[in-house]
Amino acid sequence: MILLADDEPAFQRLTAGWLRAQGHEVTTVGDGDAARAAFARHRPDVVLLDLAMPPHHDPQAGIALISAFAPAPVVVMTGHADQALAMQAIEAGAWDFLAKPVDPDLLKVVVARAVERARLAQELAALRARDETSEDMGLIGQSPPMVALRALIRRVAPTNMPVMVLGPSGTGKELVARAIHAASTRAKGPLVPVHCGAVPADLLESELFGHLKGSFTGAHADRAGLVEVAHGGTLFLDEIGEMPPAMQVKLLRFLADGTYQPVGAREMRQADVRIIAATHRDLTAAVADGSFREDLYYRLKGLVLSTPRLDERGADKALLAQIFLRRAAPAARFAPEALEWIAQRAWPGNVRELRAAVECAAALAQGAAISVEDLVFATGETAPVTLTPANLTLEDEVVALERRRIVEALERTGHNHTHTARDLGLSRVGLLKKMDRMGLR
Ligand SMILES: Nc1ncnc2c1ncn2[C@@H]1O[C@H](COP(=O)(O)OP(=O)(O)OP(=O)(O)O)[C@@H](O)[C@H]1O
Ligand SMILES: [Mg+2]
Numbered sequence: 041m042i043l044l045a046d047d048e049p050a051f052q053r054l055t056a057g058w059l060r061a062q063g064h065e066v067t068t069v070g071d072g073d074a075a076r077a078a079f080a081r082h083r084p085d086v087v088l089l090d091l092a093m094p095p096h097h098d099p100q101a102g103i104a105l106i107s108a109f110a111p112a113p114v115v116v117m118t119g120h121a122d123q124a125l126a127m128q129a130i131e132a133g134a135w136d137f138l139a140k141p142v143d144p145d146l147l148k149v150v151v152a153r154a155v156e157r158a159r160l161a162q163e164l165a166a167l168r169a170r171d172e173t174s175e176d177m178g179l180i181g182q183s184p185p186m187v188a189l190r191a192l193i194r195r196v197a198p199t200n201m202p203v204m205v206l207g208p209s210g211t212g213k214e215l216v217a218r219a220i221h222a223a224s225t226r227a228k229g230p231l232v233p234v235h236c237g238a239v240p241a242d243l244l245e246s247e248l249f250g251h252l253k254g255s256f257t258g259a260h261a262d263r264a265g266l267v268e269v270a271h272g273g274t275l276f277l278d279e280i281g282e283m284p285p286a287m288q289v290k291l292l293r294f295l296a297d298g299t300y301q302p303v304g305a306r307e308m309r310q311a312d313v314r315i316i317a318a319t320h321r322d323l324t325a326a327v328a329d330g331s332f333r334e335d336l337y338y339r340l341k342g343l344v345l346s347t348p349r350l351d352e353r354g355a356d357k358a359l360l361a362q363i364f365l366r367r368a369a370p371a372a373r374f375a376p377e378a379l380e381w382i383a384q385r386a387w388p389g390n391v392r393e394l395r396a397a398v399e400c401a402a403a404l405a406q407g408a409a410i411s412v413e414d415l416v417f418a419t420g421e422t423a424p425v426t427l428t429p430a431n432l433t434l435e436d437e438v439v440a441l442e443r444r445r446i447v448e449a450l451e452r453t454g455h456n457h458t459h460t461a462r463d464l465g466l467s468r469v470g471l472l473k474k475m476d477r478m479g480l481r
Pocket of ligand 2: 278
């Protein structure tokens with residue numbers, strides 16, 4: 041809903057009519073006190089505020105009123121194009137301004153932006169409130185796939201079954217493994233991660249299962265393997281797709297009965313370890329080309345959890361960004377356009393990329409708020425070619441709008457100037473002048 045505060049009845053009626061025609065609900069009031077009261081009662085999303093209203097018709101009183109409407113965006117209207125007053129209003133927290141007489145097209149654009157901004161702010165506040173009250177298991181996100189993922193984690197955690205976590209790089213597979221461990225009966229035991237791709241193939245066996253002194257060159261003493269270290273807890277086999285085939289057989293055996301043989305030992309040993317494996321690779325392809333054992337694949341395939349791409353998580357992008365920013369720089373905040381930009385970007389590097397970009401932008405940001413430019417720089421992207429509210433001045437935006445409407449009307453009428461002018465409510469000469477200015481002739 042929009043609260044329109046203006047003391048001129050004719051202006052009030054006209055403007056309210058335009059806004060209602062755009063599908064907005066509108067409440068009108070004629071002075072500052074009534075505006076406060078209406079705001080408290082209706083909690084409008086956006087406030088359109090005339091700065092000079094009764095009893096004193098003093099714009100400074102109007103400016104003092106702006107902060108009373110927080111957090112709703114306030115669009116101030118000034119009786120004459122008073123640039124200094126408008127800037128003062130913006131400094132006092134106004135979201136935007138309109139000069140009277142108000143152009144209906146401009147009103148439409150400015151109000152639409154303000155409404156969008158209010159919607160985004162409300163959505164974030166709701167998400168943040170939910171995030172802080174819900175058991176998020178260290179996995180931030182309220183989008184349906186993340187809610188479903190947490191529900192699955194809760195279900196698989198108490199079983200002692202091996203779990204496979206699949207998903208693209210940077211989507212939180214390691215966090216999922218940690219969440220499973222933390223929600224399991226083994227939570228008090230250790231969680232031991234092994235990066236199968238980072239350990240040289242010939243050392244992986246001794247790393248996992250340990251070795252006896254003298255079992256190979258360089259084995260100067262007995263050494264416990266990571267399965268022993270993980271006894272009573274969880275072993276996280278990250279990038280299991282990189283595990284060499286010879287090791288896969290031994291792992292399969294360990295999965296079957298919990299027994300293993302340290303390198304150089306004769307007897308088998310036992311360890312009570314739960315296995316969680318992860319990979320960003322397509323294991324079915326690895327099975328098909330023979331680099332991953334089919335039997336091990338089926339043993340692990342029992343419980344598969346998939347982490348979704350960040351681009352599938354809707355409003356989680358903005359939520360994650362807010363939380364990463366709060367952790368990195370508690371006093372910093374995003375410009376509203378920056379949050380919109382984050383929400384619209386695809387983030388091929390997923391959560392890891394988003395986190396790095398937010399942390400980098402927080403370190404680089406010059407102003408009070410992190411801007412789109414800061415983020416563009418932090419992601420190493422070239423500047424966006426499309427014009428966004430952030431890099432458009434109000435005047436640019438009006439010109440762009442005018443130009444678009446004229447081009448559309450010209451196309452519709454087959455470039456008939458008379459019809460175009462009529463459709464746009466302009467005189468023919470007025471249209472031609474505008475077209476000249478825009479280089480459309
Ligand atoms: N839902 C989430 N909430 C909070 N932080 C997250 C979330 N998902 C991922 N992260 C963060 O993103 C980064 C990458 O996560 P993680 O290392 O778990 O990804 P991964 O899927 O294991 O990636 P890779 O395949 O490259 O190893 C980490 O800094 C992690 O803390
Ligand atoms: Mg990982």
